[in-house]
Amino acid sequence: MNVLPQPAAMARNAQAPLVIRRVDAIPVALPLKAPMKMAAETITAANNLLVRIEAADGTVGWGEAASAPTMTGDTQGGMVAAVRDHLGPMLVGQDAHNWQTLRPALHRALLGNGGPHSAVEMAVLDLLGRASGKRLIDLVGKPKRNAVKPMWLLGNKTAEEDVAEAHAKEKLGFHFFKLKIGVKPLAKEIAIAHAVRSALPKMPLCADANCGLTFAAAHSYAEKTKKAGLLFVEQPLAYDDIEGLRKLTRATKVPIGIDEGIHSLADIGASARAGAGGVSLKLIKLGGMTAALEAGKLCQRLGLSVNIAAKIAESSIGSAAAVHLACGVPKADWGVSITHFYLAEDIVRRPLPLADGFVALPSGPGLGVEVDEAAVARFRVR
Ligand SMILES: [Mg+2]
Structure with missing residues (x-):
C-alpha cells in the first residue's frame, strides 16, 4: 500500500482533488436475446462485473468486465473478490487524478485479473471524465x-x-x-x-x-x-x-x-x-x-x-x-x-x-x- 501516493501529494495537484470514497463490485447476469453457441461454451446470459466508483463530491464512474473463463480465466466470483478485496481498498482515499501512478501500483499488487483491472480503469476514467466534462477518449x-x-x-x-x-x-x-x-x-x-x-x-x-x-x-x-x-x-x-x-x-x-x-x-x-x-x-x-x-x-x-x-x-x-x-x-x-x-x-x-x-x-x-x-x-x- 505504501507504493501509492500519500494524501499530502494530492495537495500539490493543480486541480481540486477527486478523492475516491467508495468502490463497489457488483455482479450482474444480463440475459441474451438468443443463446450464443461457440466452440467451448454456450452463453445464455452475460455474467459480468460492474464497478461503481464514487468520489467524495458525489461524482460516480462506472466500469464493466465480462467473465470469460475460456478466454481470460476470469470468473464472476473471482472478479468480484479481486475488486472488493484487493483493488477497491487500494483506491479508497486516493485522488483519481493520480491514476497514471495508481494504475501500475494496482497491477503490481494483483497480477493477471485482466477483467477486474479493466473494469476498475474504465470506472476511474469515467469518473475523471465526468468530473472534468471531458470524453474518456480525450483523457x-x-x-x-x-x-x-x-x-x-x-x-x-x-x-x-x-x-x-x-x-x-x-x-x-x-x-x-x-x-x-x-x-x-x-x-x-x-x-x-x-x-x-x-x-x-x-x-x-x-x-x-x-x-x-x-x-x-x-x-x-x-x-x-x-x-x-x-x-x-x-x-x-x-x-x-x-x-x-x-x-x-x-x-x-x-x-x-x-x-x-x-x-x-x-x-x-x-x-x-x-x-x-x-x-x-x-x-x-x-x-x-x-x-x-x-x-x-x-x-x-x-x-x-x-x-x-x-x-x-x-x-x-x-x-x-x-x-x-x-x-x-x-x-x-x-x-x-x-x-x-x-x-x-x-x-x-x-x-x-x-x-x-x-x-x-x-x-x-x-x-x-x-x-x-x-x-x-x-x-x-x-
Ligand atoms: Mg474471437
Missing part, C-alpha cells in the same frame, strides 16, 4: 475516427438461418459479419461460408473458431473457403499453439487472426513472429484501456491488422469503452464487435444506437452513457 489520447462499423456474429444451426439472419441484420444497418465456426461438422461450416458469401456478395465476412479446430481442419477450412473471400480466420487453433500457428500461416495465404492467444503485448509480438495477419484486442484480455491503446500502437508498428471487440456480451457500459478504444487506436481494419446489441435489455438509459451502419463515439463526458441504477439492481446477482 487517454486523441480520436482517430468518430464512429465505428460494428460486425454481427452468425452461429445458427443451418446456412438458411445464417443467411436469413444476415439479411435481417443488414436491414438494421450491420455491414460486416463473423461466422462462428468450430462447432458443426467441417463440411457444413465450409458450405455455410459459401452460402453466406453468395447471399451477400460484397459483404466483409470473417470466421472465428474460438480454438475449436485441429490443424488439419483449420488448414482445410482456410483453403476450401478461399472462394468465399473471408477477410481472416480467427483463432482456429488452441490459444497457446504458437508452433501450430507458424505451420498454418506457412501452409495457407488466408490471413489468420489471434484472439484467445493475446493477453499481453508480448503475445502480440509472438503472434506476429508466427505469421499471424492480425489480432483481436479486448479490454478484458489486456487489462484495460491504457494497455489496449498501447497494443493498438504495437500492432501498427508490426503491420498487424486489428479487430476490436467486447466480449459476448457487455452492456452499453463496456460497449461504449470498446467504441472509445476502437476510435483511439491507429486502425481497426478487421472490424469492431459491439456486443450490447445481443442483450435482451441494457442497463443504461439510452443504449448506444446503430445509425446508418455506424455506432458513433459518445459525445458526453466519460464513457458518455447514463447508467440506470434501477436496472442494475434488477439484474444484480445476490
Whole structure:
C-alpha cells in the first residue's frame, strides 16, 4: 500500500482533488436475446462485473468486465473478490487524478485479473471524465475516427438461418459479419461460408473458431473457403499453439487472426513472429484501456491488422469503452464487435444506437452513457 501516493501529494495537484470514497463490485447476469453457441461454451446470459466508483463530491464512474473463463480465466466470483478485496481498498482515499501512478501500483499488487483491472480503469476514467466534462477518449489520447462499423456474429444451426439472419441484420444497418465456426461438422461450416458469401456478395465476412479446430481442419477450412473471400480466420487453433500457428500461416495465404492467444503485448509480438495477419484486442484480455491503446500502437508498428471487440456480451457500459478504444487506436481494419446489441435489455438509459451502419463515439463526458441504477439492481446477482 505504501507504493501509492500519500494524501499530502494530492495537495500539490493543480486541480481540486477527486478523492475516491467508495468502490463497489457488483455482479450482474444480463440475459441474451438468443443463446450464443461457440466452440467451448454456450452463453445464455452475460455474467459480468460492474464497478461503481464514487468520489467524495458525489461524482460516480462506472466500469464493466465480462467473465470469460475460456478466454481470460476470469470468473464472476473471482472478479468480484479481486475488486472488493484487493483493488477497491487500494483506491479508497486516493485522488483519481493520480491514476497514471495508481494504475501500475494496482497491477503490481494483483497480477493477471485482466477483467477486474479493466473494469476498475474504465470506472476511474469515467469518473475523471465526468468530473472534468471531458470524453474518456480525450483523457487517454486523441480520436482517430468518430464512429465505428460494428460486425454481427452468425452461429445458427443451418446456412438458411445464417443467411436469413444476415439479411435481417443488414436491414438494421450491420455491414460486416463473423461466422462462428468450430462447432458443426467441417463440411457444413465450409458450405455455410459459401452460402453466406453468395447471399451477400460484397459483404466483409470473417470466421472465428474460438480454438475449436485441429490443424488439419483449420488448414482445410482456410483453403476450401478461399472462394468465399473471408477477410481472416480467427483463432482456429488452441490459444497457446504458437508452433501450430507458424505451420498454418506457412501452409495457407488466408490471413489468420489471434484472439484467445493475446493477453499481453508480448503475445502480440509472438503472434506476429508466427505469421499471424492480425489480432483481436479486448479490454478484458489486456487489462484495460491504457494497455489496449498501447497494443493498438504495437500492432501498427508490426503491420498487424486489428479487430476490436467486447466480449459476448457487455452492456452499453463496456460497449461504449470498446467504441472509445476502437476510435483511439491507429486502425481497426478487421472490424469492431459491439456486443450490447445481443442483450435482451441494457442497463443504461439510452443504449448506444446503430445509425446508418455506424455506432458513433459518445459525445458526453466519460464513457458518455447514463447508467440506470434501477436496472442494475434488477439484474444484480445476490
Ligand atoms: Mg474471437
